[in-house]
Amino acid sequence: MSSSLPGHVANYLASEQGVLIRLLPPQAYELSWQAMQDFTNHRDATTLDEIWVLEHLPVFTQGQAGKAEHILDLGTIPLVQSDRGGQVTYHGPGQLMIYLMLDLKRLKIGVRQLVSYMENALIDCLHQYGIVANADPKAPGVYVRGGKIASLGLRVRKGCSFHGLALNIDMDLSPFERINPCGYPGLDMVQMVDFNKAAEFDQVAHNMCQDLVKKLQYQHVDKTQQVWVQHH
Numbered sequence: 001m002s003s004s005l006p007g008h009v010a011n012y013l014a015s016e017q018g019v020l021i022r023l024l025p026p027q028a029y030e031l032s033w034q035a036m037q038d039f040t041n042h043r044d045a046t047t048l049d050e051i052w053v054l055e056h057l058p059v060f061t062q063g064q065a066g067k068a069e070h071i072l073d074l075g076t077i078p079l080v081q082s083d084r085g086g087q088v089t090y091h092g093p094g095q096l097m098i099y100l101m102l103d104l105k106r107l108k109i110g111v112r113q114l115v116s117y118m119e120n121a122l123i124d125c126l127h128q129y130g131i132v133a134n135a136d137p138k139a140p141g142v143y144v145r146g147g148k149i150a151s152l153g154l155r156v157r158k159g160c161s162f163h164g165l166a167l168n169i170d171m172d173l174s175p176f177e178r179i180n181p182c183g184y185p186g187l188d189m190v191q192m193v194d195f196n197k198a199a200e201f202d203q204v205a206h207n208m209c210q211d212l213v214k215k216l217q218y219q220h221v222d223k224t225q226q227v228w229v230q231h232h
Contacts, residue, residue: 017049017106017107017218018048018049018218019048019049019050019051019102019213019216019218020048020049020050020051021050021051021052021053021209022050022051022052022053023053023054023205024052024053024054025054026054026055026056026057026093027054027055027056027057028056028057028059029056029057029059029061029080029082029091030080032052032054032056032097032099033080033082033083036052036099036101036162036163037083037162039101039162040101040157040158040160040162041157043101043103043160045103045106047103049101049102049103049106049107050101051098051099051100051101051209051212052097052098052099052101052164053096053097053098053205053209054097054099055091055092055093055094055095055096055097055201056091056092056093056095056097057092057093058077058078058090058091058092058093058175059077059078059079059080059090059091059092060074060077060078060079060080060088060089060090060091060175060178060179061079061080061081061082061084061088061089061090061091062079062080062081062082062087062088063082063084063085063086063087063088063089063153064082064083064084064085065085065086065087066081066086066087066088066183067087067183069180070087070088070179070180070183070185071088071178071179071180072177072178072179072180073178074178075175075178077090077175077178082153082163083155084153084154084155084163085153085154085155085163086140086151086152086153086182086183087180087182087183088179088180088181088182088183089151089153089166089179089181089182090175090176090178090179090181091166092171092172092175093171093172094168094169094170094171094172094191094201095166095167095168095169095171096166096167096169096201096204096205096208097164097165097166098164098165098167098205098208098209098212099162099163099164100114100118100154100161100162100163100164100165100212101160101161101162102114102160102161102216103159103160104156104159104160104161105159105160107216107217109216111154111156111161114154114161115140115152115154116135117212117215117216118152118164118165118212119135119140119141119142119152120135120215121208121211121212121214121215122142122149122150122165122167122208122211123135123142124211125167125204125207125208125211126142126144126149126192128207129192129195129196129198129199129204130195130196131144131149131192131195131196132144133149133150139182139184140152141182142167144190144195145190146188147187147188147189147190148181148182148187148188148189148190149167149168149189149190149191149192150165150166150167150168151165151166151181151182152164152165152166153165153166167192167204167208168189168190168191168192169191169192169193169199169200169201169204170191170192170193170199170201171191173189173190173191176189192204
């Protein structure tokens, strides 16, 4: 893990497999992207899986298959060409980013199963706030009343995943109007506070991590080692 990414750590220990959850400060996309690449390039069969929780400074990111036609007007927001899957999207304050650095071979799951786990964890988390959400097999992500509330983008290298998901909680959605989100012209982007004003970043982040840990079947969680810090 790069020392350029300081963070408070919650350590979940399992009988056979564990996962380390890092709660990181808001930061530029390039910083965490480089750290994800470094982590994945240098990990081995004994490396503990990690989940990173953070927000990004305003940025548009274009996936590997991204088409320039879906970028309408960047304005003053920078664009980063990323190595994740998918088309163009926006990240900014108030949007929960969860990055999954997982050894899929060790977990004995494939990419499609990981995507399903991510989508189902999002749906379950939203349900806790009284928000009815669904996935769409033709368009990865999670939707509420036809609007997209969460986006997914992954990369797998040496059987290990990186990148992850973005959940809109309480953010400025207007930059999405400058692009065709995820390559869909006119796609309506929504956020949790549109449907439940009580949605709060820290608690949503906590719930999402708990749901993901459960879906990925990390057993015997030692919750006494969790360190959850106040979001600023």
